[in-house]
Amino acid sequence: MSGTLLLQSALAGLTNGFVYALVGLGIAVIFRGTRIINAMQGEFALVGGMAAYLVLERLSLPLALAALGGIAAGGVLGWLTDLLLVRPTRRRGGTEESFLLLTLGIAFAISAGVLFIFGRDSRLLPGIGGETSQIFFDAAIRTHALWLIAISSLVMLLLWLFYHRTHIGLSMMAASIDEDGAASIGIDVPRMRTLTFLLGGLVGGLAGVLVSPLITIHYEMGLLLTLKGFAAAILGGLSNPFGAVVGGVTLGLVESLAVLSVSSGYKDVIAMTILILIMIVLPNGMLGKRARKGG
Amino acid sequence: MKQFANEVPSSLPASPLRSARYRMWGVVAALFALWAAAPGFASRSVIDMLVFSGLYTIAGLGVAFLLGQCGIVSLAQSVFYGIGAYSTAYCTTHYGWPAPAGFAIGVGISAAIALAVGWPVLRLSGYFLALATLALAIIGQVLFTEWDWLTGGTLGIGGIPQLNLFGFVLNSPQRFYYLVWPVAVLLLLLHRNLLRSRTGFAMRAMRDAPAAAAVLGVDNHLLKVKVFVLSAVLGALAGSLFAHYVSFVSVDSFGVDRAINFLLLAVLGGAKTVLGTVLGALFITIMPRLLSRFGDIHAVLFAGCLIAAVIFLPEGFGGALGRMAERLRARQARP
């Protein structure tokens, strides 16, 4: 195996890793704010990517506006999801399972809706820097992939600042950790939850916009993206803000290096096996502290 | 569940209750007559749909049992359904073995895999467990595609022989209908037995309060593994029957969407009642067909049904019916 090949697949793994990290970040945002595992995070990306594509192609607006449109679409979807579907379920005493099934159901509805409206075609967005690539020691990486890595890292940093430095971010955390306590000091808990979904949707929309120049927008893209994002978030530890990056990059690298030794058809088998193993062996993730039990 | 709870006290002599029970038996008899006569008047495509309802009842029963009695969300049933179907397909076409061999091998492999995978995975709970089973379904789907020397990949395996019961060839939907439903009903009855047995008590105890069940001596993990294996066996049985019925199997039938359908069936039907499984199975086979007249949007409408069911019918059709029956009984019991 040549060094170039190794480096090439490491770069591919790194790129994929940041894609998983971005999806995982959205899952972690929603989990931290609502204690719900959002099985439709990949659909936020699907809708975000699709919206950006439509703005670009149908309205012929510039790419930057299309990207903003895609991000906004994800945010609106998240906001509506909480308001119209998650809240009524919570009012009726939803359990862990019912929220999972609910978000899974919405994911199908969206996937089926995209199939109904836009058909089975795959679509690509143009990347930042077009089709150009950068060369590192004979191995190439798309310029867009570098932008993806940079933007994801920036978003992660901004989210960290948001949760630790702003009043509203701290309120959102408080609302999820101790509902009654937060309410008693005047935090509007339902509103914080809605904002959490809005934020998760925005991150999902961004993921869709950034991913679509690399992997095609397709009605079935959501579920696998969700699962890999979840694996990334779990691998890094759901409670750690930078966990998703560590987890995503680890997953991406392992996946693409493993593909060097077995057929590429088994990529998802490897990723899913890793997901299962992590959950069993490292339930708090690589960065997570051991959860306190009992009392 | 509730039905059994109300049935068990034998010391209740109230006559309104008895008349309600006679009426219930009347309903059962009428349903049976309707079932038996259906192939006489219903079209071939309706019977075909009902055969699928029967197959899905069997596989879905495993999922519903895990969900309703053990609180385990399983999205892995498509894997066992596939193993059953491929075992039958491979053994009967490749080796020319008789049908029972296919059934036995499918059940055996499924049980072994459920045991080997379930042992570590069932230590997880909640979201983690649900996502682990979803990951299993994806692994299954990929392997069914990649191992084309065994499964035929996307081309599938054709020419699976029809079932032959004592010289009676089940070569039409009508004939298969008379096999699959008795099998499904038998399995439902067996599971109803299980539910009111000592092990059933342990399962329900574990679902409601795992710590308290452990204190009573229930080994929660072992019990979960056992029920998972049982569920896998049901999936494999349904898969083998499916292979014989359609005579052609390909990876399209064993994807993640199938697993989700089985879970949907359990949720919609109401996993806590054994009968709910039948309602759920009828719903997921009949509804798409009814909705398909609206064109391609039927998938969206169907997903909408799932969302509505999660929000409005947390106990499914079975639970809603049970509550209705209870209210009726209460009204009759009043003097």
Add this chain to the structure above:
Amino acid sequence: MAALLEVKQVSRSFSGLRVLNNVSFGVEAGGITGLIGPNGAGKSTLFNIVSGFLAPGAGQVLYQGRDVSRLSVPARSRMGLVRTFQTPQVFANLTVRENIMAGSYKQTASGLTAGLLWTPRARADVARMRAAADAACEEFGLTQVGDQLAGKLPGGQQRLVELARACVSEPALLCLDEPSSGLNSEEVARLMQTLQRLNREGLTILLISHDMDLVTIASSIHVLCFGEIIASGALTQIQGDVRVREAYLGL
């Protein structure tokens, strides 16, 4: 009398915080032993270690002279070590009678296959469970609510269901975690009578409580404070102990 349960130098920490520090005490067979202490003293942690929900960080739990520190909860239960919970853990979707029937799990043995096939053995087991539950309902005054869902009962009755269920499982040592919390004074009085009766019938009881009235039925008492046993002895001795008065009674 020999000690049925012996806790030997047990310590346990959570994320660096030492909750139990070198705790040792014994429970004599045939008696009622009380374990008291202010909130946060480590009572619940100690109880979880005794019943097997937590492993001790250091030290041993001996039961019937055997080290059970590594045994699972069900394994300890099979040896007769049964506990209740501070918030009653009833099986909410089962009726009261079914709850108590589940208590006979260890006294019956038919398995999953027998249950599926509803064999004579499976049937006999259920009949036995039912007979035991009916008797227990009678004994604990639960016959009237026998067919109600346990989750719908008020807290005091849930506690009684849990106690009845535990007794049906034929324990040798019954560990009760705050059995009087949520009960009114009349119910507490009845609970004390019940516990004394069970004790006379040969059941050894370990009682966690901060209810001094309830603890009067204990033949010996251990006081846990900030993770350490600060006093042991009969009630009168404990009440006279200066450290206990300071730490716990707040006098």
